[in-house]
Amino acid sequence: FPNTYGMPLIQFVESNETANFPAVNVGVILSGGQAPGGHNVISGLFDGIKKLNKDSKLYGFILGPGGLINHHYTELTSNIINEYRNTGGFDIIGSGRTKLETTEQFEKGYEILKKLNIKALVIIGGDDSNTNACVLAEYYVAKKQGIQIIGCPKTIDGDLKNEMIETSFGFDTACKVYSEVIGNIQRDCNSARKYWHFIKLMGRSASHIALECALQTQPNICIISEEVEAKNMSLNDVVTYIAQAVANRSAKGNNFGTILIPEGLVEFIPAMKRLIAELNDFLVANANEFAAIDKENQQEYIISKLSKENADIYASLPKGVARQLTLDRDPHGNVQVSLIMLEVNSV
Amino acid sequence: FPNTYGMPLIQFVESNETANFPAVNVGVILSGGQAPGGHNVISGLFDGIKKLNKDSKLYGFILGPGGLINHHYTELTSNIINEYRNTGGFDIIGSGRTKLETTEQFEKGYEILKKLNIKALVIIGGDDSNTNACVLAEYYVAKKQGIQIIGCPKTIDGDLKNEMIETSFGFDTACKVYSEVIGNIQRDCNSARKYWHFIKLMGRSASHIALECALQTQPNICIISEEVEAKNMSLNDVVTYIAQAVANRSAKGNNFGTILIPEGLVEFIPAMKRLIAELNDFLVANANEFAAIDKENQQEYIISKLSKENADIYASLPKGVARQLTLDRDPHGNVQVSLIMLEVNSV
Numbered sequence: 001f002p003n004t005y006g007m008p009l010i011q012f013v014e015s016n017e018t019a020n021f022p023a024v025n026v027g028v029i030l031s032g033g034q035a036p037g038g039h040n041v042i043s044g045l046f047d048g049i050k051k052l053n054k055d056s057k058l059y060g061f062i063l064g065p066g067g068l069i070n071h072h073y074t075e076l077t078s079n080i081i082n083e084y085r086n087t088g089g090f091d092i093i094g095s096g097r098t099k100l101e102t103t104e105q106f107e108k109g110y111e112i113l114k115k116l117n118i119k120a121l122v123i124i125g126g127d128d129s130n131t132n133a134c135v136l137a138e139y140y141v142a143k144k145q146g147i148q149i150i151g152c153p154k155t156i157d158g159d160l161k162n163e164m165i166e167t168s169f170g171f172d173t174a175c176k177v178y179s180e181v182i183g184n185i186q187r188d189c190n191s192a193r194k195y196w197h198f199i200k201l202m203g204r205s206a207s208h209i210a211l212e213c214a215l216q217t218q219p220n221i222c223i224i225s226e227e228v229e230a231k232n233m234s235l236n237d238v239v240t241y242i243a244q245a246v247a248n249r250s251a252k253g254n255n256f257g258t259i260l261i262p263e264g265l266v267e268f269i270p271a272m273k274r275l276i277a278e279l280n281d282f283l284v285a286n287a288n289e290f291a292a293i294d295k296e297n298q299q300e301y302i303i304s305k306l307s308k309e310n311a312d313i314y315a316s317l318p319k320g321v322a323r324q325l326t327l328d329r330d331p332h333g334n335v336q337v338s339l340i341m342l343e344v345n346s347v
Numbered sequence: 348f349p350n351t352y353g354m355p356l357i358q359f360v361e362s363n364e365t366a367n368f369p370a371v372n373v374g375v376i377l378s379g380g381q382a383p384g385g386h387n388v389i390s391g392l393f394d395g396i397k398k399l400n401k402d403s404k405l406y407g408f409i410l411g412p413g414g415l416i417n418h419h420y421t422e423l424t425s426n427i428i429n430e431y432r433n434t435g436g437f438d439i440i441g442s443g444r445t446k447l448e449t450t451e452q453f454e455k456g457y458e459i460l461k462k463l464n465i466k467a468l469v470i471i472g473g474d475d476s477n478t479n480a481c482v483l484a485e486y487y488v489a490k491k492q493g494i495q496i497i498g499c500p501k502t503i504d505g506d507l508k509n510e511m512i513e514t515s516f517g518f519d520t521a522c523k524v525y526s527e528v529i530g531n532i533q534r535d536c537n538s539a540r541k542y543w544h545f546i547k548l549m550g551r552s553a554s555h556i557a558l559e560c561a562l563q564t565q566p567n568i569c570i571i572s573e574e575v576e577a578k579n580m581s582l583n584d585v586v587t588y589i590a591q592a593v594a595n596r597s598a599k600g601n602n603f604g605t606i607l608i609p610e611g612l613v614e615f616i617p618a619m620k621r622l623i624a625e626l627n628d629f630l631v632a633n634a635n636e637f638a639a640i641d642k643e644n645q646q647e648y649i650i651s652k653l654s655k656e657n658a659d660i661y662a663s664l665p666k667g668v669a670r671q672l673t674l675d676r677d678p679h680g681n682v683q684v685s686l687i688m689l690e691v692n693s694v
Contacts, residue, residue, distance in 0.1 A: 034538040063540065089534030096539075177531075184524075187436030191381040193410065 003141040023055035027118045030095040031125030036088035037169030064096020068109045100132040120148040126155035158208030179216040204264035220257035225268035275310040350488040370402035374465040377442040378472030383435035384516030411443020447479040467495040473502035505555030526563040551611035567604035572615035622657040
């Protein structure tokens with residue numbers, strides 16, 4: 001980002017002077033999953049630009065970045081804003097996940113921004129959306145099109161964090177809502193005193209949610225994927241660790257408890273990561289051949305094609321889980337670990 | 348219940364007189380699933396008997412009706428009570444589901460009640476627990492053992508209701524918690540504007556929770572099992588009704604919405620009810636023969652054994668659902684419909 005990286009920081013300072021600012025038109029886009037702070041960021045924007053000049057206007061692009069490209073927008077008037085203040089959700093203008101990456105998209109966006117005389121566009125979203133924002137900003141600066149692009153950090157993952165961002169909204173809500181539910185389960189656990197509860201939490205690429213919820217709710221066990229990776233634990237090590245803790249509590253007569261597990265755990269286990277990587281590469285390269293294999297023989301086929309180490313791990317998995325590792329790949333060809341269903345046996 | 352049915356009602360009236368009551372010992376049992384009101388019922392009992400006479404004592408039986416039979420109890424002192432006031436859960440003395448039905452159980456209970464000089468036993472629970480309470484009361488009255496048994500209505504199902512019980516605790520909490528979650532899903536639905544959410548709610552034998560949640564959250568569709576039964580709808584009718592509503596919204600460009608479905612729906616559909624009844628009878632009578640059938644041939648085997656009408660319905664079900672109707676029976680030999688998993692296809 002030669003044109004936008006390293007730009008000076010703005011600092012807000014209090015002042016008693018009332019300055020006269022020219023009216024400014026601003027656009028706003030909601031991107032990705034909803035979080036309660038979204039409507040209030042938009043209300044804050046509205047109040048801010050109206051305070052500068054009552055003729056300022058705020059435009060919302062409908063259903064995410066797609067609204068910018070498709071010229072689908074609405075002016076956010078005080079009537080609309082006042083209906084949504086302090087309400088959760090992203091429904092004021094809807095959200096979307098369109099990636100901004102082509103020159104054609106940038107130019108279509110510029111067309112409508114210019115038409116509406118928008119000088120600043122605020123994109124509220126996570127790491128992907130802020131990457132969109134950076135790419136767009138770089139493009140408009142390079143072309144000297146005179147439009148500021150401003151990213152607002154919202155993410156459930158808790159991975160947008162630096163000295164200026166203590167925590168992102170979304171993450172905060174997720175941890176509080178999860179912790180309330182976990183607390184209810186723990187109450188149930190202590191009331192019935194006969195079940196172990198395994199609670200899967202969001203967090204494919206980072207265990208921040210599991211960690212924060214563990215700090216809030218103090219479960220009996222919390223697995224942190226990054227620790228598992230750092231200690232080079234195998235799937236067997238993780239299972240043994242859990243089984244040992246269950247056995248220790250059982251020895252004291254406590255056959256119940258709660259365990260938090262981040263959904264991305266399996267991808268952090270180094271041996272599983274190597275297996276999944278080889279599977280991903282193999283299945284992308286041999287998609288047609290694999291599709292022709294009879295369902296009953298898929299496991300054997302995979303085992304015959306993998307390296308020895310990975311074949312052994314694959315063979316050790318429960319059949320249902322093993323099969324799911326070969327299905328449902330995302331657009332990048334990766335297995336979607338968060339969709340893997342467990343084997344459920346009725347009690 | 349010749350000895351206990353139709354006894355006179357007690358009415359509480361205000362009075363300024365302070366009467367001197369003798370000390371009384373009271374026992375309390377928590378039964379079934381937790382609900383936030385449980386600890387407060389116990390606190391209220393404690394405050395009440397202490398107000399009558401400070402030497403009164405409250406004993407809690409541990410882990411449900413089993414605690415009475417096994418003589419497992421604790422005196423609930425003000426220290427303990429004060430720690431649990433206004434907290435949710437049943438963890439103050441734990442809960443359980445032991446049925447009280449044999450003379451031996453009644454006598455074991457009587458032994459400990461007599462030893463602790465308990466004159467009244469309060470059982471907090473749902474319809475099963477209140478049946479326990481009635482049976483126990485009848486027994487003690489018949490034997491003139493001088494112990495009152497008092498049932499306190501707590502149920503998530505909302506089916507303990509009469510002119511004296513406006514709503515039971517448990518039901519109230521369930522509806523509020525569910526409605527909050529449904530509300531969050533609706534916000535998400537309106538923000539993303541591209542998903543239909545099918546939300547399964549508790550309620551196997553009654554749709555009270557679904558109805559109350561629908562009144563609180565106004566979903567696009569709510570299926571009420573009792574209506575389906577009264578209108579003699581088939582599974583096909585229910586599916587068509589939902590599909591039509593989805594199509595109607597789609598025609599207006601709204602390809603999203605929320606649908607509430609009570610978990611017991613399938614048992615209320617008259618044709619499915621007949622199928623399940625025949626299956627239950629057949630599988631109980633032919634358990635060994637069925638167990639010997641190869642998994643691949645089970646569906647065909649069942650179809651060949653059922654009456655024409657039921658065989659046709661069974662054949663029309665998705666394979667996975669059909670198989671589950673032949674598995675996982677509860678202790679009464681009934682299929683556990685709430686455990687049936689849907690076929691999930693990734694989007």
